[in-house]
Amino acid sequence: MDLLEAIILGLIQGLTEFLPVSSSGHLELAKFIMGDSALPEESLTYTVVLHFATALSTLLIFRKEVIQVFRGLFQGKINQEFMFSLKIMISMLPAVCVGLVFEEVLASFFGGKILLVGLMLLITSVLLLLADRSKTTSKDVSMFGALVIGLSQAIAMLPGISRSGATISTSVLLGVDRNKAAKFSFLMVVPLILGKIAKDILGGDIHFSSEEIIPMGAGFIAAFIAGLMACQWMIALVKKSRLIYFSVYCSVVGLVAVGFTIFT
Incomplete structure (x- = not known):
């Protein structure tokens, strides 16, 4: 993996982690276009580095809300x-269970499954369209709502289903205020990312050589900066009910991916 490939993949991860177009799906498409050599044996390590970068950008933007979460957990008051x-913790349960029980099954969905990515992007497009047309309310996330949103996050572990798109759309369809829906969506994934990183490190799956430090560092910086911009942009777009643009985009990319797979 050279420096340019690392930066491109970092930008893709940083932008698509927050924009509702599926970061995993776009990384799969990018790796397919650039060839399997784009992410050879260090694939897992680089993926972890990119996710850590976007997690840090989320922590920076939502630092007040993150402090609120920790206060709620440790101050001992209801x-x-x-x-x-508690709602954040509840929202994590479905993804944690699915990730632990079906880890090998989920892994089989990655690695050049372009048809699957295309079909899942079309599903993401429908979800975004429904959310864009839903009525604006001022409701907060309920306990039951947190569980349902968590289920949508678990489903979004499939490449092509946008995690932010699925969780924000589910929240909005449940009647949650759009601004609260976006914040909850971005906050609920941070513990999962950090937990996955810790699991991979403790499991000994993370390894890289000295020559990979510069490309990975460049990718990390690209993902972090792109994540900062995309996160703030996404919050503004959700407030203004502009999800239709991403619905159209996912439709186009999904149809191209499906068409390419069928006719080539």
Whole structure:
């Protein structure tokens, strides 16, 4: 993996982690276009580095909300902060269970499954269209809502299903305020990313040589900066009900991916 490939993949991860177009799906498409050599044996390590970069950008933007979550967990009082923290924990359960039980099955969906990516992008497009047309309300995320949103996050482990798109769309369809839906969507994934990183490190799956430090560092910086911009942009777009643009985009990319697979 050369420096340019590392930066391109970093930008893709940083932008698509927050924009509702599926980061995993776009990384699969990018690797397919650039060839399997784009991410050879260090694929897992580089993926972890990119996810860590986007997790840090989320922590920076939502630092006040993150502090609120930790206060709620450790202050020992049943108040608004504790309830918000509890909702975050509940939303994580489906993805944790699916990830632990079906880890090998999920892994089989990656690695050049372009038809699957295309079909899942079309599903993402429909979800975004439904959310874009839903009514604006001022409701907060409920306990039951947190579980349902968590289920949508678990489904979004498939490449091509946008995690942010699925969780934000589910929240909006449940009647949650759009701004609260976006913040909850971005916050609920941070513990999962950090937990996955810790699991891979402790499992001994992370390894790289000294010559890979510069490309990985460049990719990390690209993903971090792109993530900062995309996260703030996405919040503004959700407030203004502009999800239709991403719905159209996912439709086009999905149809191209499906068409390419069928006719080549």
